[in-house]
Amino acid sequence: DAKTTQPTSMDCAEGRAANLPCNHSTISGNEYVYWYRQIHSQGPQYIIHGLKNNETNEMASLIITEDRKSSTLILPHATLRDTAVYYCIATPRSSGTYKYIFGTGTRLKVLA
Amino acid sequence: EAQVTQNPRYLITVTGKKLTVTCSQNMNHEYMSWYRQDPGLGLRQIYYSMNVEVTDKGDVPEGYKVSRKEKRNFPLILESPSPNQTSLYFCASMPRVVDSPLHFGNGTRLTVT
Numbered sequence: 368d369a370k371t372t373q374p375t376s377m378d379c380a381e382g383r384a385a386n387l388p389c390n391h392s393t394i395s396g397n398e399y400v401y402w403y404r405q406i407h408s409q410g411p412q413y414i415i416h417g418l419k420n421n422e423t424n425e426m427a428s429l430i431i432t433e434d435r436k437s438s439t440l441i442l443p444h445a446t447l448r449d450t451a452v453y454y455c456i457a458t459p460r461s462s463g464t465y466k467y468i469f470g471t472g473t474r475l476k477v478l479a
Numbered sequence: 480e481a482q483v484t485q486n487p488r489y490l491i492t493v494t495g496k497k498l499t500v501t502c503s504q505n506m507n508h509e510y511m512s513w514y515r516q517d518p519g520l521g522l523r524q525i526y527y528s529m530n531v532e533v534t535d536k537g538d539v540p541e542g543y544k545v546s547r548k549e550k551r552n553f554p555l556i557l558e559s560p561s562p563n564q565t566s567l568y569f570c571a572s573m574p575r576v577v578d579s580p581l582h583f584g585n586g587t588r589l590t591v592t
Contacts, residue, residue, distance in 0.1 A: 400518050401580060403580075403581070408516075408586060408588075409565055409585060410483075410569050410571075410580070410583030410584050410585050410586055411522070411569070411583050411585070411588065413580035413582070414580060414582065416580060418578070452511055454521075454522070466524060466527070466537065466538075467512070467524065467581060468524070468538075469522035469523075470512070470521050470528075471519065471520070471521035472521060
């Protein structure tokens with residue numbers, strides 16, 4: 368499984384876009400990039416995932432570089448409720464390997 | 480409501496007293512997994528199960544046992560708990576479909592004295 372690297376913490380002003388980067392330079396062709404977030408000590412919550420193409424849903428957008436070595440999660444209009452730890456994970460699924468390595472994530476603080 | 484249910488939410492016990500943390504999902508998911516979360520270490524996988532009667536070690540399996548006798552249940556067993564197993568534990572499940580995400584329970588905070 369590809370190891371991912373994220374900044375330890377970030378701040379963002381309320382109402383502004385939050386751009387959370389993730390480096391996965393060793394990602395292989397069959398590995399998806401998933402993003403989860405964890406608010407306080409609750410169970411992590413799925414946000415979005417992608418393989419090659421950029422993705423958007425009601426929560427966020429995911430931009431994956433053409434070489435797939437990095438990605439950015441975008442929260443378009445951050446609110447105070449988006450304050451959380453955000454995890455980027457690269458994991459193969461088609462091979463039958465199901466080891467999700469979460470790492471320590473990015474602690475995002477949205478400021479009023 | 481589709482969910483992963485863990486019990487108990489909080490547990491305080493003493494060293495050496497066997498305990499079981501239950502996990503149940505109502506989504507007919509094949510895959511289930513246990514994680515522990517400690518400050519500064521993120522989420523670490525303890526065990527996972529691809530289907531009934533199939534379990535595999537994660538990154539930190541020492542001191543833990545699991546079983547998967549039924550599809551919906553995946554209990555975590557600590558035969559002889561020690562203080563270094565004090566942690567926040569999460570159970571998760573997902574279907575064996577290529578791009579489906581994990582669904583997490585609300586966690587069990589365990590303290591071993």
